[in-house]
Amino acid sequence: MTAPAGAPSRAPAEVVFPALGTTAVLLVTDPRGLPAAEAVLRAELAAVDKACSRFRPDSELSRVNLAAGTPVTVGERFAEALEAALRAARLTDGAVDPTVGRAMNALGYDRTFASLRPDDVRPLPVARPAPGWRRIAWEPRTGRLCLPPHTHLDLGATAKALAADRAARYAAAAAGCGVLVGLGGDLAVAGRTPDGGWRIALADDHARPAPDGGPAVAVTGGGLATSGVRVRTWRRAGRTLHHIVDPATGEPAPPVWRTVTVAAATCVDANAAATAAIVRGAGAVDWLRRTALPARLVDLQGSVVRVGGWPPDTATDTATDAVPATGLDRQPTPGGAR
Template sequence: MTGLKLISLADRIELTALGTTAVLVVTEPRALDRAEDVLRSELTAVDEACSRFRADSEISRLHDRAGSTVVVSPLLAEALSVAMRAAALTDGLVDPTVGDAVLALGYDRDFAAVAADHPEPAAPARPAPGWWRVAWNPETREVLLPRGVTLDLGATAKAMVVDRIALRAAERAGCGVLVSVGGDVRAAGPAPEEGWRLGVGDDHSQAEPDLTVTITGGGLATSGTTRRTWRRAGRTVHHIVDPHTGDVPSPVWRTVTAAAATCVDANIATTASIVMGDAAPGWLAERRLPARLVTAAGEITNTAGWPAEQES
């Protein structure tokens, strides 16, 4: 729900999906219907496969069969591989086994239905079980989920579907496409001559962005602690969990926006940065990932060539 807002003028479709706003823009107006078909089918498919808020989703059925080996669909297999790769790349800072911790904080339904203020305190925080406990064979699509482990693929699955939509819509429509779901962005196909212009800020729906950037391809993502928040026994909490503690991380960064070759890689970087706190700028710089990090007080740190602040 944070970060990036498309401000280029082009033909677009906008709809509500996955608890947020999805936007698809094409460079050729005649191709919009074909691209829209991809958008709608991919969003529906990932919701049916990965939503932990649906009792009939594939991942809910996987939880019901914890302790047994299950062969999952190609789409859920892709989502699991993306989540496990994120955990490996970040040494467990982005860990899909945080499901119970997120539930304990009160994020147990679509965010629009989450109570703004829970009077009862959350259960004592406990570290996530650990992604390495999930026995996953991507070649056979077999997964053995230990009993007592709840998966949350939310962030990485959303970024994954952004990449899938952009690539497939560009191929089907035969033109340039830009996709944004909840402010996470991927561009594919030929970009407009002036590039895709994006407003960057704490909230992708804000009227006036903090600055404007232009991309011609690849992904951008923002993770933040300002939008998906609620109160628990008088304490403000949010949807990003530190797997090492099972609680929200120390409030170092308000938002982190990063660019990468894919939306998935950008999302991995921003989520990990929120969790790791003070070490994030060095971690991002070592990986040559352009990023913009904003503290709770509004102080800005840029890494790896992220453009300096400018008038939008």
């Protein structure tokens, strides 16, 4: 996962608190701007939770899922999250697909991760492919949405990253200074960065301090995201499961990569590419090369593969500028092969 590793010169002001089932981290280059930036971040997190949580019966997502097969009108915040999810599905050729909600529930991830049984003995139901994002009927102009019958959305692959992008952008404007927002493995920056960029340590788990001398990069703009299969795991019917589902099978993606970290112009794009790489497994390296996005992949044995100009591992500050948002758009879409 990605985690702030401090600034190269003057330490920024910081606030850390639990949110969205993970840890929210906010850093600002000017301590005077921290209260305004924190207020923006907390408001953004509350809004995305109310709109997109799978675990709140009063969320808009829960209402949409209950109405599957029937047209509904959705609000502006939910519409933005849905658009981000559909864009990610299109650009990853369906490797990241918001219609995996029922598959997630069937695997046992039907409540907050902290509430999951660590070793559930119930049998696993037969896995089924996700219905597919192309079957969603969505009219952006009117906000009318109709899911296929028996389809549940899960916006987790993009909604948290979208919240990081929005919070960083609006917090920087409110605080009048540089801002970094980290939500678990999703990180976005906005405004003027510290000299040399925001230094980011790379580790499997954002909640655990990275080892001294471990790999780090410096981010000067855009977003950085890490997806992995080692942290959010549980056991069911004797199997170890993780939270990244392959839409083509409805099963957790076969573990090939321990973590994948991607830099892009937005956290949403970085997260979509990192998640798609986990799903694509052995085909991830060639696919990421076609996107031209800088990425670092770590396999189960700890071997590292770097593509797209990702710098060599170093504890010193090596700037990684986010690529244009069109980076994902440059990829070919070869018929959904993963």
